[in-house]
Every structure is written in structure tokens, then in C-alpha cells.
Amino acid sequence: MLPLVFKTYECIKALETYNYDGCIDRTSGLHGLGAAIGRSLDDLFLVISLESLRPCAGFLGFAVNMIHLDNSSLFHVTAAGNGLRETLFYNLFSRLQVYRTRAEMVLARPFIGFGVDDRSGKGDFLCEGAVSLDGGIIRSPGVFSLGSREVVDVRFLKTSATLEMSQKYIETEKQIKEMRCEKEKLEEDMKRALALLKDAKSNFEIKKQDFVKFLALSSLYATQHTSSFLTHNITFLAASASCSKR
Structure with missing residues (x-):
């Protein structure tokens, strides 16, 4: 069964209710x-x-x-078509999280932990780390880098015309992805509508056949009833005529 997605938890609460013993009430909600x-x-x-999934x-x-x-550097790709981001930097920073400030990074410690690397097929564990724009560093869960910020070897690119242009490209790429998602959504809606139309046509044909059979049976019954009625009347008239002659 596919997951059901709702905006708020209040919507989820309406799907399933419980009695005083904590058992599911199967007369209400989705169970009902x-x-x-x-x-x-x-x-x-x-x-x-969705409201529980915010970062x-x-x-x-x-x-x-x-x-x-x-x-x-965009032209440095492998034979499979993967660039530096998908190869070198993914291997180095695929789990590294970035936060705005050190304080916010510290508050997010429960979400900075160990990840699982499935690329090898062995489910190897990877240490996730985090950095902040003001120089904070968490190397792995419970391991912090302290000391003077001047010696911290973390650099962030300053805003430049090239960066602003790349941001425009990123925004355009985002819009394209959104349009593709919208297109896929419309295609799925169209598939569902066509499936419903197909079911409606099938049900219509079944009802039509049942109605035709009903009309045929009704016509047969009416014919038989009329024939019986005429036979009875003819017999009655014949008997009446015979009595009159006598």
C-alpha cells in the first residue's frame, strides 16, 4: 500500500481512533x-x-x-558522465551538513549522527559531520573542533557576478524541475481520470446489457400474456356461440 501524505498531524488523527483500552476503533476513520x-x-x-518533516x-x-x-571544472567527467560533484565531492562531503550559525548547529546535534553507505552493498556506517558559516565544526557525533577561528581551514566563496549568475541558473533549474513535477502530476491525474472513465464505460455496458435483457424478458412476458389472453377470449367466445346455437 502506498503511503498517505497529509499537511498536518490533525488530518492523520482523523484516520484512526482508539477506545478506552487503547485498541483501534474499527467503526470510525479509515477502518470504518x-x-x-x-x-x-x-x-x-x-x-x-509534512509539518513534522521540516528541517x-x-x-x-x-x-x-x-x-x-x-x-x-564542469568538463571533468568520467566515462559514465559523472562530474566532480558526483564523484570526488560526493565521496568527501555527501554527509556533511551546513548551518547558518554555530548555535543553530549545536541545537541540531540529535540530527547529526551516523549514516549508512549502501554503495558497497554492505551497509557500511559513515560519520556525519557539520559546519556553520561562522566557523563552527562538528567532525563526527560528539566530536567538536574548538579553538581560534583564524586557524580553521573553512572558506566560503564571496558573492560575485559569477556566483549571482550561477544562482540564476540554479533558480532556472529549480523552475524546470517544478514544471517537470507538475507535468508528471498532470499525467498521473490524466491516467487516473482515464481509468475512472474506463470503469464507468465498463459499468455502463454491464448496466446496458442488463437493461436489454430486462426489456427482452418483459417483451416475452407481455407476448405470452397477450397470447394467453387472446386464447382464453377465443375459447370463451366459441363456447358462448355454441351455447347460443343450442
Whole structure:
């Protein structure tokens, strides 16, 4: 079963209610709807609340996606078509988080932990770290880099015309992705509409055939009833005529 996605947790609460013993009330919510149509929900199903998925305060993104590559470096690709970002920088910074300030980074410590690397197929653990724009560094869970900021070897590119231009490219790319998502959504809506139309046509054909059969049976019944009525009247008239002759 596909997960159900809602904006708020209040919407999720309406899907399932519980009695005083903590057991599921199968007469209300989604369970009640399933019972009403003869399809009970006996298995687990996933529900996602979007308001519970917001990022931590000050989280700017992952470092691998924030690295600015010079135009000359964009042409360094492998035979598979992967560039520096997908190879070198992904290997170095794929788990490194970036925060606006050191204070916000510290508050987000529960979300800076160990990740799992599935690329090798062995599920190896990777240490996630974090940096902040004001020089804070968390090398791994529970391991901090302290001391003078002057010796911290972290540099951030200053705003320049090239960077502003790259931001425009990023914004354009974002708009293209949104348009593609909208297109895919419309295509999915169209598929669902066509499926509903197909079901409606199928149901119409079934009802039509049933109605034609009903008309045929009604016509047969009417014919038989009329024939019986005429036979009865003819017999009655014949009997009456015979009695009159006598």
C-alpha cells in the first residue's frame, strides 16, 4: 500500500481512533470506511505528516550540493558522465551538513549522527559531520573542533557576478524541475481520470446489457400474456356461440 501524505498531524488523527483500552476503533476513520465497503485494514499502512518533516532551524543544506564549480571544472567527467560533484565531492562531503550559525548547529546535534553507505552493498556506517558559516565544526557525533577561528581551514566563496549568475541558473533549474513535477502530476491525474472513465464505460455496458435483457424478458412476458389472453377470449367466445346455437 502506498503511503498517505497529509499537511498536518490533525488530518492523520482523523484516520484512526482508539477506545478506552487503547485498541483501534474499527467503526470510525479509515477502518470504518474499509469495513463499509467490505475491505478491512488488517495490515500496517504508512502515513506521512509534512509539518513534522521540516528541517532544523538554520539548516542550509548538504555541502556537496553547495560547492560552486568553475566553468572549466564542469568538463571533468568520467566515462559514465559523472562530474566532480558526483564523484570526488560526493565521496568527501555527501554527509556533511551546513548551518547558518554555530548555535543553530549545536541545537541540531540529535540530527547529526551516523549514516549508512549502501554503495558497497554492505551497509557500511559513515560519520556525519557539520559546519556553520561562522566557523563552527562538528567532525563526527560528539566530536567538536574548538579553538581560534583564524586557524580553521573553512572558506566560503564571496558573492560575485559569477556566483549571482550561477544562482540564476540554479533558480532556472529549480523552475524546470517544478514544471517537470507538475507535468508528471498532470499525467498521473490524466491516467487516473482515464481509468475512472474506463470503469464507468465498463459499468455502463454491464448496466446496458442488463437493461436489454430486462426489456427482452418483459417483451416475452407481455407476448405470452397477450397470447394467453387472446386464447382464453377465443375459447370463451366459441363456447358462448355454441351455447347460443343450442
